[in-house]
Amino acid sequence: MPSALEQLLLPAECLLCHGLLGTGGTGRDADRIVCPVCRHRWRPVRPPWCERCGQPEPHFGPCRLCAAWPTALRTARSAVWLAEGAREAVHALKYGGLPRIADDLAGAMDATAPRLGADAASVLVPIPLAPRRLRQRGYNQSEWLAEALGRRWRMPVARNLLSRVRETATQTALTPETRLANVAGAFAAERGVGRLTPGRRPGVSRDSTFILVDDVFTTGATLAEAARALEQAGARTVLGVTFGRAVIPDFT
Numbered sequence: 001m002p003s004a005l006e007q008l009l010l011p012a013e014c015l016l017c018h019g020l021l022g023t024g025g026t027g028r029d030a031d032r033i034v035c036p037v038c039r040h041r042w043r044p045v046r047p048p049w050c051e052r053c054g055q056p057e058p059h060f061g062p063c064r065l066c067a068a069w070p071t072a073l074r075t076a077r078s079a080v081w082l083a084e085g086a087r088e089a090v091h092a093l094k095y096g097g098l099p100r101i102a103d104d105l106a107g108a109m110d111a112t113a114p115r116l117g118a119d120a121a122s123v124l125v126p127i128p129l130a131p132r133r134l135r136q137r138g139y140n141q142s143e144w145l146a147e148a149l150g151r152r153w154r155m156p157v158a159r160n161l162l163s164r165v166r167e168t169a170t171q172t173a174l175t176p177e178t179r180l181a182n183v184a185g186a187f188a189a190e191r192g193v194g195r196l197t198p199g200r201r202p203g204v205s206r207d208s209t210f211i212l213v214d215d216v217f218t219t220g221a222t223l224a225e226a227a228r229a230l231e232q233a234g235a236r237t238v239l240g241v242t243f244g245r246a247v248i249p250d251f252t
């Protein structure tokens, strides 16, 4: 729920198109700061896709995108294509400084929710920012997204499980291989995942399902490297969810 102060300071207009927000929203919709028109412009990522990485087919031969992923990383799914509309939403999440936008993005991510067994303890793990970038921005947008998903999906969020141990160059090269090399060794997980008791629910162990949360999936290199760090710490099952998926030019 937004604070009274935030309500007061925020105009009743859509953060993206500045159209007036209706006042008739109910439940979760009442807190939205992106209007339905803008949300309808977000184009869902749909199957057929590679069952593992969620990249749409056609593929010829083995999937090039996820072939080198660590074993623990079972699936990755994204809600919408990073195209017109969604790109502005991600920009607002990263630079707008308004936590409520994360609820709007999380609201579009229900289709990416993993189907877990009733007894499966699962925990959301935001992709950490490099310390320098965190200082510049003041917040980690993936953490906001994970917290919004945690409220929606009723899952705990492990904020400090992963850390960036190496600054990485801004990812401009677009081949999956280059990106993997760029983020190699970028993350470290707390030693011994089994000792971790994050969030509201105790008992998260190496048998838990670790759900990595990031704003955008480009080639999956970041998710793969974060999953590798979790795997090295003992995690056996890692999933990845993102709001946006970038279109990779010339990828087949």
Ligand SMILES: [Zn+2]
Pocket: 014, 015, 016, 017, 018, 019, 034, 035, 036, 037, 038, 039
């Ligand atoms: Zn709008």
Ligand SMILES: [Zn+2]
Pocket: 050, 051, 052, 053, 054, 055, 063, 064, 065, 066, 067
């Ligand atoms: Zn794949």
